[in-house]
Amino acid sequence: MKHKILLATNASEEFDNLLKDLSNLLNETHKKYISAFSPKNFQSKRLVAANAGVSNGFASLDHLVSDFDRDLALKKIAADRSMDFEWIHESLDDERLSSLSTVSDLLILEQGAFLDGDVSIFEEILRAVKCPILLLPKDWEIENLVVFHDGSMDSVKMVKYFINLFNSALRDLPLTVLISDPKGDYDIEREKVFIDYLKLFFTNIGIQQIQGHLMDNLTQSIVYNSSKPFLMLGVEDNGVSSQNILESPTFLFKG
Numbered sequence: 266m267k268h269k270i271l272l273a274t275n276a277s278e279e280f281d282n283l284l285k286d287l288s289n290l291l292n293e294t295h296k297k298y299i300s301a302f303s304p305k306n307f308q309s310k311r312l313v314a315a316n317a318g319v320s321n322g323f324a325s326l327d328h329l330v331s332d333f334d335r336d337l338a339l340k341k342i343a344a345d346r347s348m349d350f351e352w353i354h355e356s357l358d359d360e361r362l363s364s365l366s367t368v369s370d371l372l373i374l375e376q377g378a379f380l381d382g383d384v385s386i387f388e389e390i391l392r393a394v395k396c397p398i399l400l401l402p403k404d405w406e407i408e409n410l411v412v413f414h415d416g417s418m419d420s421v422k423m424v425k426y427f428i429n430l431f432n433s434a435l436r437d438l439p440l441t442v443l444i445s446d447p448k449g450d451y452d453i454e455r456e457k458v459f460i461d462y463l464k465l466f467f468t469n470i471g472i473q474q475i476q477g478h479l480m481d482n483l484t485q486s487i488v489y490n491s492s493k494p495f496l497m498l499g500v501e502d503n504g505v506s507s508q509n510i511l512e513s514p515t516f517l518f519k520g
Contacts (some may be wrong), residue, residue: 266295267297268430270291270298270369271302272373275377276301292429292431296349297347298348308358323434336440337517363394366393366395370425370429371397371399372397374387376401377402391517396422398516399514402513405493405514408438409440409494410435411495411496413441414444414456415499416456423518428466437469440471442459442472443473444475444476471498496513496514499518
């Protein structure tokens with residue numbers, strides 16, 4: 266089996282550690298084909314409009330040689346971890362990124378790559394891509410899983426993608442299911458069916474009913490069995506933005 270992965274990263278000196286993290290986090294049975302790009306190379310619509318008519322000139326030969334050497338070094342690091350790797354040099358706008366994401370299984374956003382730049386780019390990328398997204402902070406640890414069930418079929422699809430994409434050992438961790446207050450018998454039935462499905466793959470399941478907005482609840486320790494959760498959320502209508510990125514690995518599903 267194979268997974269096609271987009272990776273937004275600055276490819277710093279800790280790139281080997283990043284790929285080590287991905288090896289530990291992603292499905293161990295699938296070959297990874299990684300296409301990486303720098304968020305600094307993403308053409309924000311706002312910045313393009315502001316810089317209209319400004320020319321950057323031609324790249325110098327020294328710059329091209331430096332890029333070539335870096336490409337070889339990154340490919341070797343990836344090959345040592347049995348990953349196929351390419352670096353996307355050309356600038357990406359939302360249309361190009363959207364096209365690439367239609368044939369990708371996952372987009373991984375290295376959160377540290379956005380700290381020094383315009384964080385609004387994060388929201389543009391979030392809107393543009395068509396595949397699931399993993400937000401990956403630095404120095405992450407996982408002690409439990411948290412999934413939000415919004416009552417839609419997308420919640421089931423999200424779990425199916427998680428099972429396919431991520432290391433099977435994660436399923437041994439405690440899983441907390443967040444559910445909203447049911448409005449009737451049909452909501453209760455959907456929640457029961459969802460929990461029964463989860464029991465096929467997870468052995469330690471707890472249920473937490475939440476009130477109000479999802480993102481407000483995620484800042485409360487009551488929904489965690491620990492301070493080191495792996496979050497599974499839907500993107501639509503959940504208020505995920507550059508202003509409330511959590512310092513936990515977060516799987517965002519786009520149905």
